[in-house]
Amino acid sequence: MSVLPYLVAVWLLAVGLYGVATSRHLVHLVICLSVAQASTYVLLLGVGYRFPGRAPVFADLPPGTSVVDPVVQALTLTDVVVEATVTAVLLALTMRVQRRFGTVDPDQLGALRG
Amino acid sequence: MTVLQVVALAAVAVTGTATVLMRDVVRQVVVLGFFGLALAVLFLVFAAPDVALSQIVVGSTVVPAMLLLTLVKLHRSRRDG
């Protein structure tokens, strides 16, 4: 039971990659990529959790109490916002593909034409 | 591992699988919203309020708005030929 968060992270990664590989619509592909990215958040937070889980905010805790690791939380929270903007770039590319090739089906976007 | 953490992890796994297996894109955006909510609850239960706040505002406001706007433009440009 103590490896459950890591197993959930591995499962999310596998499921997300399966969705990316078998997708029939580019926006569906982008959403499955978001699911795969969420697996890293779960893994990072799972690694940093320290029993008993007290949030690393000392506004009401006496200094020196053991808290959850704040370093992985710092990495994860910037990551969440940045991935939203990267998703925006991917969606903009999807619109370019639609205008250039007329389809958003990855199976029909085979050849790299100039 | 408290019961709440196990339930939150299970919810994340189930909604993540549902997001991938949903093929209709407009409905998938809604299920992605549920996935984001389950992730936010998981982050809260893992004692990470900053990350949960990030996930709530991003996953329920910005990303569904961008996805739906993209789908509208794709539909419109395909209809215009």
Added chain:
Amino acid sequence: MSTGARRALVVAGLAGLGLLAVWAVTGLPDFGHPIGRYGVLAPQVALAKRHVTDAVGGVTFDLRGLDTLGEELILFCAAVGATVLLRAERPGEEEATEESQRVPPRPAGALRALGAGLGGPLLVLGAYVVVHGHLTPGGGFQGGVILAAAVLLVYAAGQLIGLEHVRATTLVELAEAIGAAAFVIVAVGGLVFATAAMANFLPFGTSGSLLSGGTIPVLNIAVGVEVAAGITLILTELLGRALFDDREEDS
């Protein structure tokens, strides 16, 4: 390769990857008992040396400030890239005039009331979350997204914001550039005023007050401005016409 064969190949490959990953994670330390000194030392240093009560904010902008600098520049480049790609999509002259003459349907009364009522409080909430990032959970990234959501709400409720003299899209771009530049300037200021780049060179106040933590509140505000402007820019381009518009619109 046919779809069925490709699907079987994907499942086989992912099964292999999954087995290796499961073997790897069972070697990790037990959930709840991490081994590592950095996680124990970081909140102590953040509280004792920098006088910030939100250890995550202290770590993001001071102890691991270089990572945040990189992430913020990624965000800046992504916003600029999405804007460039979407502006190339802009319709030609004819379609633009036709689209501007097409009057959008008037949104429902409840939506307009909600937008009018919630727009101001959302702005205040966003500013609060940005400024108190080093005291309570929050910070530049979260507060910036809330500010961008406030602008989106005002648009969705049907009220366009009009400015007569300044093209407001330019204002949003300027705000994003100022936010990113402010972050880099504060980082270089550490090089000028203290020992190394990204060093915390302003005085630390008493922990718990608003003016504590040195450069951390300044960086919070810079990131908040930049994130809000970047996301507003992206949403503006996705909406197809300027969010801040000079045209007359029935209010």
